[in-house]
Amino acid sequence: MEIKKTICGICTASTHCGINAYVENGTIVRVEGMKEHPSNEGTLCVKGASSRQYVYNRDRIKYPMKRRGERGSGQWERISWGEALDTVAESLIRIKETFGPESVVFLAGYTKWLRPYLQRLAHAFGSPNFCSETGLCYSATVVASELNYGSTFPPDIGNTRCILSWSVNPFFSNIRLARRILSAKERRAKIVAVDPRVTPLTERADLHLQLRPGTDGALALGIMHVLFRENLYDARFVEEWTSGFDELKEYVQQFDPEHVEKITWVPARKVEEAARMLGEIKPACIVQSASSTVHHTNGVQNHRAITLLSGLTGNFDVKGGNWVQPETYLYTFSSAPTNEKKIRLVDRLPDLPPRIGQDKVPLWCQLHSEAQSVLIPFQIKSGKPYPLKGFIGMGANYRMWPGSDFMKEAMKELDLLVFSDFFMTDTCQMGDVVLPAATSFERSEMKHWSDRYIMLTKPVIEPVGESWSDIRIIFELAGKLGLNDQFWNGDYEAAMNEMMAPSGYTVAELETFPSGTFIKNPVIPDFKKYEKEGFQTPSKKVEISSSLLKGCGFDPLPVYREPKYSPISTPELAKDYPLILTTGSRLPMFLHSEMYNVPWCRSLRPYSMVDMNPSDARERKINQDDWVYLETKRNRIRVRANLTETVLKGVTHMVHGDKEADVNLLIEPDYLDPISGFPGFKSLLCEVRKISTMP
Numbered sequence: 001m002e003i004k005k006t007i008c009g010i011c012t013a014s015t016h017c018g019i020n021a022y023v024e025n026g027t028i029v030r031v032e033g034m035k036e037h038p039s040n041e042g043t044l045c046v047k048g049a050s051s052r053q054y055v056y057n058r059d060r061i062k063y064p065m066k067r068r069g070e071r072g073s074g075q076w077e078r079i080s081w082g083e084a085l086d087t088v089a090e091s092l093i094r095i096k097e098t099f100g101p102e103s104v105v106f107l108a109g110y111t112k113w114l115r116p117y118l119q120r121l122a123h124a125f126g127s128p129n130f131c132s133e134t135g136l137c138y139s140a141t142v143v144a145s146e147l148n149y150g151s152t153f154p155p156d157i158g159n160t161r162c163i164l165s166w167s168v169n170p171f172f173s174n175i176r177l178a179r180r181i182l183s184a185k186e187r188r189a190k191i192v193a194v195d196p197r198v199t200p201l202t203e204r205a206d207l208h209l210q211l212r213p214g215t216d217g218a219l220a221l222g223i224m225h226v227l228f229r230e231n232l233y234d235a236r237f238v239e240e241w242t243s244g245f246d247e248l249k250e251y252v253q254q255f256d257p258e259h260v261e262k263i264t265w266v267p268a269r270k271v272e273e274a275a276r277m278l279g280e281i282k283p284a285c286i287v288q289s290a291s292s293t294v295h296h297t298n299g300v301q302n303h304r305a306i307t308l309l310s311g312l313t314g315n316f317d318v319k320g321g322n323w324v325q326p327e328t329y330l331y332t333f334s335s336a337p338t339n340e341k342k343i344r345l346v347d348r349l350p351d352l353p354p355r356i357g358q359d360k361v362p363l364w365c366q367l368h369s370e371a372q373s374v375l376i377p378f379q380i381k382s383g384k385p386y387p388l389k390g391f392i393g394m395g396a397n398y399r400m401w402p403g404s405d406f407m408k409e410a411m412k413e414l415d416l417l418v419f420s421d422f423f424m425t426d427t428c429q430m431g432d433v434v435l436p437a438a439t440s441f442e443r444s445e446m447k448h449w450s451d452r453y454i455m456l457t458k459p460v461i462e463p464v465g466e467s468w469s470d471i472r473i474i475f476e477l478a479g480k481l482g483l484n485d486q487f488w489n490g491d492y493e494a495a496m497n498e499m500m501a502p503s504g505y506t507v508a509e510l511e512t513f514p515s516g517t518f519i520k521n522p523v524i525p526d527f528k529k530y531e532k533e534g535f536q537t538p539s540k541k542v543e544i545s546s547s548l549l550k551g552c553g554f555d556p557l558p559v560y561r562e563p564k565y566s567p568i569s570t571p572e573l574a575k576d577y578p579l580i581l582t583t584g585s586r587l588p589m590f591l592h593s594e595m596y597n598v599p600w601c602r603s604l605r606p607y608s609m610v611d612m613n614p615s616d617a618r619e620r621k622i623n624q625d626d627w628v629y630l631e632t633k634r635n636r637i638r639v640r641a642n643l644t645e646t647v648l649k650g651v652t653h654m655v656h657g658d659k660e661a662d663v664n665l666l667i668e669p670d671y672l673d674p675i676s677g678f679p680g681f682k683s684l685l686c687e688v689r690k691i692s693t694m695p
């Protein structure tokens with residue numbers, strides 16, 4: 001038996017735990033967390049521990065396959081890789097000649113590792129339409145902080161004395177982050193947690209602000225009100241480095257804690273307490289969610305208000321506060337610079353036709369170099385501003401979209417649907433050609449961690465069936481499309497060497513560190529860089545009043561507006577649908593639509609459930625585990641009731657990605673934030689009705 005080093009590629013790019021794979025006769029017989037890896041130091045969560053059931057799952061796609069008969073009829077014919085790639089390349093060239101290269105969409109789902117090369121393929125082919133899950137995850141938070149500060153600013157948790165955790169549940173979503181927050185707590189850092197639900201983090205916090213979903217902006221403005229009233233803000237920073245402060249001060253007059261309590265349900269004295277902790281304890285940092293605050297129709301403006309708290313309290317770009325660090329590779333700062341942007345061919349975008357969404361969410365497109373995936377189904381249906389005909393999806397899942405049935409129907413109108421995935425999902429079932437992808441255990445990839453750590457993995461087993469790594473699929477397809485010269489003539493090692501060139505590392509050197517290595521020459525940014533360069537905004541200042549928003553006809557201040565559907569904005573609707581619905585809070589054993597087919601994970605939640613407060617249940621004569629309809633104005637799904645005090649009275653929660661009860665059927669496809677195009681996944685109105693006779 002050999003112990004081989006690799007990573008778990010299942011959850012977030014910032015975690016990806018180090019794994020020891022015990023391999024016997026070419027088969028993984030056991031996995032454990034890698035002790036020497038700084039990301040997890042020997043630990044693994046339930047998903048990583050279930051790796052064998054994931055890799056050797058009976059749903060794995062084993063061979064390239066071509067559709068026989070009607071789309072979606074489930075009839076497939078095994079074909080060779082050669083035939084598969086020829087078929088796809090011929091169709092792509094035909095579509096390109098008839099409709100132009102822009103009519104092909106290249107989409108990466110949740111998986112990150114293949115993105116630089118898939119975006120390169122899209123742009124080299126001539127299509128501006130590379131897109132990903134960032135159309136509804138993370139990027140809107142980046143846009144919000146760029147509007148304010150011209151950059152993002154990750155928290156310096158290792159040196160902080162106070163953490164304002166604004167809608168993160170790392171015990172379920174990111175165990176690496178959870179461990180770092182716990183270490184800070186051991187050093188007696190204070191924790192203020194903002195979350196509408198009770199979570200393992202809020203239980204460990206010094207103060208929990210349990211707000212009504214979607215009212216984050218009002219809460220942040222309420223905290224500002226107290227900071228200004230009690231002179232707890234950094235007047236020198238404000239004076240020297242911000243524009244629009246006086247208008248903001250005037251605007252937040254109305255957000256006194258009592259008024260804020262009415263909007264957000266957070267007791268006034270807790271708003272005051274939070275402001276005092278944030279204003280008085282230095283340094284303090286904000287830990288932001290990758291998505292919860294921007295999964296609202298008012299998300300970008302709410303998130304702007306939250307992030308402004310950092311500058312206003314003098315915690316921006318300081319040790320132990322939020323520290324501006326440019327991403328080095330795939331959304332992570334490792335201190336080893338790479339050529340990622342260059343390899344993505346982002347600089348070609350201005351010369352390519354407009355991206356999907358450039359007409360509808362121009363500001364988001366200006367600040368984010370992808371097409372807006374959420375808007376794909378609208379463009380398929382309308383054919384405007386130009387038709388879409390082909391779709392290459394790597395790890396694509398139509399249930400990601402709000403109004404998932406709308407996306408599914410739209411996809412059926414395309415001429416070509418190609419998917420690569422590990423598993424035969426119901427999205428793959430709709431395809432014309434399906435390609436088997438290799439998991440992190442079967443491929444070689446480069447990884448960066450913010451612990452200033454880097455690793456180049458090697459396959460620990462032969463690929464399952466005839467699966468290939470996505471990169472190999474991309475490189476070979478590029479060859480068939482006549483783009484070999486832009487793909488290092490098929491040499492992945494040469495590509496990685498070019499990627500890593502600015503860091504001074506080569507593949508050959510990294511191969512000598514099978515479990516990875518701390519960066520030898522870290523490039524570490526200073527603090528308070530703005531003192532030399534100003535901020536990367538048009539005015540070089542912190543734009544409390546945003547010139548870019550103003551230019552696009554939006555409110556320049558981070559004003560608070562109610563979610564599009566709420567008891568306050570739509571009281572009539574709230575009569576029929578009196579409960580607030582938030583969706584998609586993470587569970588530790590599932591990842592979106594993934595892990596439901598992995599027995600250990602599934603056993604922890606064997607059926608679909610909606611979380612509701614016991615008093616709401618009592619009013620509806622609903623008991624634990626009863627079958628109910630979870631219903632919105634648009635649709636209903638059948639689930640079982642889970643009675644829990646983790647949600648407030650009046651609030652319900654349902655996970656997303658469960659194909660037996662897809663909550664995205666309940667959401668209108670155009671229930672979106674007008675600035676980012678992000679869906680309002682987390683502030684909806686619903687009702688829960690007991691099913692008395694089972695259909």
Ligand SMILES: Nc1nc2c(c(=O)[nH]1)N[C@H]1C(S)=C(S)[C@@H](COP(=O)(O)OP(=O)(O)OC[C@H]3O[C@@H](n4cnc5c(=O)[nH]c(N)nc54)[C@H](O)[C@@H]3O)O[C@H]1N2
Pocket residue numbers: 011012137138166167168169170172173174194195196197199212213214215216289290291292293582584585586587588589590591592682683
């Ligand atoms: N196990 C597991 N881990 C994951 C994922 C997964 O599917 N499963 N997904 C990954 C991905 S893509 C992402 S984006 C991250 C997300 O990571 P997190 O943001 O940490 O996790 P979430 O559970 O989505 O959201 C955090 C909290 O936001 C709260 N919340 C809901 N609505 C609101 C609101 O209106 N305001 C505020 N302030 N809070 C609200 C929820 O109650 C929840 O506790 O997790 C990543 N990690």
Ligand SMILES: Nc1nc2c(c(=O)[nH]1)N[C@H]1C(S)=C(S)[C@@H](COP(=O)(O)OP(=O)(O)OC[C@H]3O[C@@H](n4cnc5c(=O)[nH]c(N)nc54)[C@H](O)[C@@H]3O)O[C@H]1N2
Pocket residue numbers: 109110111133136137138291295394395396397398399400401420421422423425437470583584585591592593594655656657663664681
């Ligand atoms: N209602 C609601 N909807 C949501 C959310 C919510 O909170 N509420 N959250 C949103 C967010 S933040 C996100 S990030 C999205 C995520 O949504 P999706 O991108 O749909 O996420 P997954 O279901 O994890 O992954 C899709 C597919 O990728 C495959 N896959 C995984 N890794 C690889 C790989 O390396 N190669 C290939 N070829 N395939 C791979 C998986 O098997 C799976 O079939 O969902 C969004 N949808």
Ligand SMILES: [Mo]
Pocket residue numbers: 133136137138290291
């Ligand atoms: Mo996400």
